Amino acid sequence: xxxxxCLKSGALSPILYAIMISTLQQQATVSGPSCGxxxxxxxxxxxxxxxISILEAINLHVxxxxxxxxxxxxxxxxxxxxxxxLGELPYTGSLHFxxxxxxxxxxxxxxxxxxxxxxxxxxxxxxxxxxxxxALAHRPVWLGHSAAxxxxxxTMLAVVNAQTLLDQRLGQLSCGQLQRVLLALALTPVPDLxxxxxxxxxxxxxxxxxxxxxVSELRRTFxxxxxxxxxxxPTAARFADRMIFLNRTILCDGSPxxxxxxxxxxxxxxxxxxxxxxxxxxxxxxxxxxHHP
Amino acid sequence: MxxxxxxxxxxxxxxxxxxxxxxxxxAVLLFAPLFALIGCLVISNQMAFFSDAIGHAALTGIxxxxxxxxxxxxxxxxxxxxxxxxxxxxxxxxxxxxxxTIIGLMMAFAVALGVVLLSRxxxxxxxxxxxxxxxxxxxxxEILRLVLLLAIVAGVWLAFxxxxxxxxxxxxxxxxxxxxxxxxxxxxxxxxxxxxxVTIPWVGLLVINALLIVPAAASRNMARTMAAxxxxxxxxxxxxxxxxxxxxxxxxxxxxATIVLWAMLFFILSLAFRRR
Numbered sequence: 001x002x003x004x005x006c007l008k009s010g011a012l013s014p015i016l017y018a019i020m021i022s023t024l025q026q027q028a029t030v031s032g033p034s035c036g037x038x039x040x041x042x043x044x045x046x047x048x049x050x051x052i053s054i055l056e057a058i059n060l061h062v063x064x065x066x067x068x069x070x071x072x073x074x075x076x077x078x079x080x081x082x083x084x085x086l087g088e089l090p091y092t093g094s095l096h097f098x099x100x101x102x103x104x105x106x107x108x109x110x111x112x113x114x115x116x117x118x119x120x121x122x123x124x125x126x127x128x129x130x131x132x133x134x135a136l137a138h139r140p141v142w143l144g145h146s147a148a149x150x151x152x153x154x155t156m157l158a159v160v161n162a163q164t165l166l167d168q169r170l171g172q173l174s175c176g177q178l179q180r181v182l183l184a185l186a187l188t189p190v191p192d193l194x195x196x197x198x199x200x201x202x203x204x205x206x207x208x209x210x211x212x213x214x215v216s217e218l219r220r221t222f223x224x225x226x227x228x229x230x231x232x233x234p235t236a237a238r239f240a241d242r243m244i245f246l247n248r249t250i251l252c253d254g255s256p257x258x259x260x261x262x263x264x265x266x267x268x269x270x271x272x273x274x275x276x277x278x279x280x281x282x283x284x285x286x287x288x289x290x291h292h293p
Numbered sequence: 294m295x296x297x298x299x300x301x302x303x304x305x306x307x308x309x310x311x312x313x314x315x316x317x318x319x320a321v322l323l324f325a326p327l328f329a330l331i332g333c334l335v336i337s338n339q340m341a342f343f344s345d346a347i348g349h350a351a352l353t354g355i356x357x358x359x360x361x362x363x364x365x366x367x368x369x370x371x372x373x374x375x376x377x378x379x380x381x382x383x384x385x386x387x388x389x390x391x392x393x394t395i396i397g398l399m400m401a402f403a404v405a406l407g408v409v410l411l412s413r414x415x416x417x418x419x420x421x422x423x424x425x426x427x428x429x430x431x432x433x434x435e436i437l438r439l440v441l442l443l444a445i446v447a448g449v450w451l452a453f454x455x456x457x458x459x460x461x462x463x464x465x466x467x468x469x470x471x472x473x474x475x476x477x478x479x480x481x482x483x484x485x486x487x488x489x490x491v492t493i494p495w496v497g498l499l500v501i502n503a504l505l506i507v508p509a510a511a512s513r514n515m516a517r518t519m520a521a522x523x524x525x526x527x528x529x530x531x532x533x534x535x536x537x538x539x540x541x542x543x544x545x546x547x548x549x550a551t552i553v554l555w556a557m558l559f560f561i562l563s564l565a566f567r568r569r
Binding site for chain 2: 083086087088110111112113115118119120123124125126127129130131133134135137138139140141142143144169182185186195
């Protein structure tokens with residue numbers, strides 16, 4: 001542990017050490033019930049930009065192997081939440097990942113991220129392999145690619161059924177293909193938490209279905225915590241284990257059935273969409289993973 | 294250098310017999326990869342305007358150097374360009390104004406300040422060498438400086454190209470993967486400032502940006518992969534450099550600008566060979 005190392009080197013006085021330990025213990029009690037397996041915790045999480053509070057008092061445990069869909073009106077702060085979790089925006093409160101084996105270990109989660117849209121020049125001479133090598137390889141991409149990185153990219157692309165795209169340029173891919181490639185990249189290496197920001201906007205219905213099926217399967221294969229922002233309530237209802245309605249803070253949180261029947265969805269998106277969501281629930285073959293109380 | 298003079302002297306051309314042309318040819322062959330390597334990322338990062346501004350801001354650096362009584366204003370130019378590069382990156386981070394506006398403002402300020410300082414007493418003409426550049430006067434010592442710079446940039450490009458490239462692609466994605474985005478962006482801006490500033494006396498600040506941008510843009514039209522993009526830019530840059538040097542020798546024109554015209558020709562040709 002880092003603190004102990006500091007203590008040994010004499011950089012940290014024993015008193016300071018005691019204070020830090022007690023703070024950590026306090027945090028542990030503040031964070032409330034344990035999360036069973038591994039989970040990502042946001043405690044009193046908030047974002048204030050230009051003195052305007054965008055998000056406040058967000059307390060959230062995202063459990064491993066759980067697909068949580070984040071709903072909310074435009075401007076509710078969904079993307080801001082993601083950007084703060086990624087460290088792009090300053091935040092208050094805390095964010096950490098708790099391992100299954102050792103409850104005491106608080107670390108910053110390794111986050112996989114799939115942006116809403118990769119704002120890329122369609123003419124850019126960047127292939128899918130270049131993208132992977134840029135993120136993972138040490139050898140500069142202008143000196144070509146090693147066989148190892150090629151194999152690695154191929155394996156991960158195969159997970160999302162996109163291995164044939166390896167040598168395609170990013171600009172040639174369809175929206176759905178690009179999102180699958182980005183998903184494969186986000187899974188390399190396998191993260192603690194996967195953030196998907198409206199990953200299927202601009203993708204055709206078949207592509208949406210494929211994408212959701214894939215994500216749904218991945219959470220089981222890799223025991224992933226997944227947070228997904230979506231506006232597509234019926235599709236979300238078919239795949240989500242849990243739904244959260246966000247507007248500056250968490251207003252509704254629970255199983256899809258609870259949230260869809262609750263007031264949040266009806267008031268914001270209208271009774272028709274809520275009903276459509278509930279109807280999709282009836283069509284589900286699987287039942288949502290029960291999350292811990 | 295003796296070795297180089299021997300090789301260049303063997304070239305069966307009239308121009309290749311002059312020492313100053315041999316110097317200039319070596320310099321051009323050093324410039325080419327330097328500009329091409331940086332140009333590729335400048336374009337990917339949409340920093341064409343930034344590098345242009347850094348070039349123009351050199352005026353103020355020259356002026357500060359002249360006021361301080363330095364014989365060679367290079368260090369003043371380097372210092373000023375570095376400060377400006379960092380300032381622009383910081384402003385980009387904390388200001389809500391668009392990057393274009395910030396760079397435009399900084400450039401206007403730097404150029405105006407430079408011109409005011411240099412034109413005191415009507416002595417601006419003395420500095421016109423920096424506007425147009427004069428490659429033919431490059432000395433072996435200055436070439437050595439270029440070799441050093443090339444070595445630094447090549448080293449940086451070997452070690453940091455992938456993170457820099459990834460940050461160019463998408464900042465949020467890079468941040469999520471744990472790349473130190475702001476440090477990398479500042480670092481890149483400083484490298485661009487360094488290269489632009491060091492090479493200004495020979496290329497001229499009016500056209501220096503074109504040497505960064507045009508070969509890379511031409512290569513971008515044709516390349517499918519990053520490797521082809523960078524290598525293509527190096528080749529186009531070298532070809533334009535050598536052809537520009539030779540034609541400027543026969544036409545008696547400014548070398549920097551002549552090279553740019555050749556590079557533009559390659560760019561137009563590249564449009565015809567555009568990949569589908």
